Amino acid sequence: MQSIKPDPRTPFFIVLNAGSGSSETAERRAVIDEVLTQAGRSFELTLVDDPENIAAIAERAALQAKAAGGILVAAGGDGTINAVAREAVDKGCLFGVLPQGTFNYFGRTHHIPEDLGDAVRALLDAHVQPVQVGVVNGRIFLVNASIGLYPRMLEEREIDKKHFGRSRFVAFLSGLKTFISPHRRLRITLELDGKERALRTSTLFVGNNRLQMEQVGIAPLSDALEDGKLAAIAPKSVGKLGMLVLMLRAMLGRLGEAENLVTFSFRRMTVRPRKFYGKRRVKVATDGEVTQMDTPLEFRVLEGQLLLLKPAAAMEEQAESARGARDTAWEQA
Template sequence: MPAPLFIILNAGSGHAETELQRTTIEDLLTAAGREFELAVVDQAGELADIARHMAGRACEAGGVLVAAGGDGTINTVARQAVESGCQFGVLPQGTFNYFGRTHHIPEDLGEAVQALLTARVESVQVGLVNERVFLVNASIGLYPRLLEEREIDKKQFGRSRLVALLSALKTVLGSYRHLHITVELNGKTRTLRTPTLFVGNNRLQMEQVGFAPLAERIEDGKLAALAPQPVGKLGMLALLARGALGRLADAPNLHAFGLTRMTVRQRGLAGRRRMKVAIDGEITHLDAPLVFRVLEGQLLLLKPVQASAQAGVEQMALAS
């Protein structure tokens, strides 16, 4: 029998939209005869506890833990899938959906549910920062502040990629402090002064900003790190423009490297032992130093069967 699905739906988009998402999931799975249990999360603070409970239920039943929401929701649920060892499914419902798009999971909810029904299990790489899972990226410095401002603007103007872009421009043109950090990498220590340190674990995101070589390193079991040198507001605007055009690799004064493990300390903390970190779009505080590392093969993701692969099998059958 197909494994039962234990689905967590984040209601962050509002009641009407959440009700439509809930009925879409329930109707399609009922019509397919698939056993499932659906939990709707109304309060963001309850997400982690509900994810932990549903992961336990999935393990007991030999089932699949499924996250329906944006990259932040997917991260929280995936953390429980990694810790419990159960299989993991995704129904992307966010603004950017980097994780879902990287693994060719449809953004349309109905199509994503149908794809989940025939998906195959494949182990995928996740990143860790101080043992906290990240699927897309983790960062310190300006980028977490950018995300905080973006959430404020989205509540006022709505969720869209245009709002996200305009919010980023506003943040970059404002005032912010540069980080002064030491980085231990491959047995060597280097000092960096940078507005932000960005560590990526998503091939699609790296390709979109123009770092195809680093994207390939992610496929080879590494994380990708970016740290611009202090360049002023106009320089940061130029970096944003290059990233939007997919030409960030051509930018001068930008440190870019692959890693499997890296320790980061902030100089001049003056007794402060916690650092603000953005993890897959969610802001948290972690104890210093920060240790970034790769965790390979620990997330058992249900990935859709690709149409190209099916076509290849059919062509081979016809040829024989």
């Protein structure tokens, strides 16, 4: 798709997550207001002060953006970005991101600055690029989706963050505690390309983010994401020590070297429980948010992509990389 730059008069409709404190929220609002006002850009900002209201607020902002021919913008962590992106896809709006989370995988993958002022300024000069979206049972995910131990880890991490603060160190310690604690194994059947495969694992992780795959050290799967596929990771049945070793390998970026790991890529996959302890519903995490879903679970790449505003510098770097790859291929031919 040819790079398109939106009309500089196009208004922004921003959904801002209030975060952990009123002073921090006021500071973020002030930064957004200052940058956009100085640029003479029209915008409307809506604050999410209760996570329970984010879906309704995002839908309302998306309808306003669609009616005005505007750009829908999410300001928050990956969960907030997911909720607003869901409406952008549904309403066909252009979509911008102001990353404000702990890990910011989506923003970092697309080279969107983590500094709020820089991210707002990047929106003003951004170009539109369609990006891949994953979906499970109708719910989209931009970074990852999972069942089993990983959703449990996310729930416990939220509890620990409320007690000890939001930081990557707290997230790591919380994850370590969960991974070495006793947990049940999933007994599931995967259907891929008409073939079935039985799997026993503690967690099934489906990734849609190249940066995350590269960080844990599974390069082939990160390449698959560029080919319109999703990446699946599932540890084989191992004990506490085995789980600890896997986690350490992931931290060191060497998870791909593990022997007790199942990895593959796909465009569509059905997951059915062989034995889900009598339950027909299962907890599914999508971009850090945990919900209950009916089985079977249908994972696939969404038809029709998210129209993301990507910084101009990132687009030029991407174009230069593509030119370099073509030149290399030509020289080798």
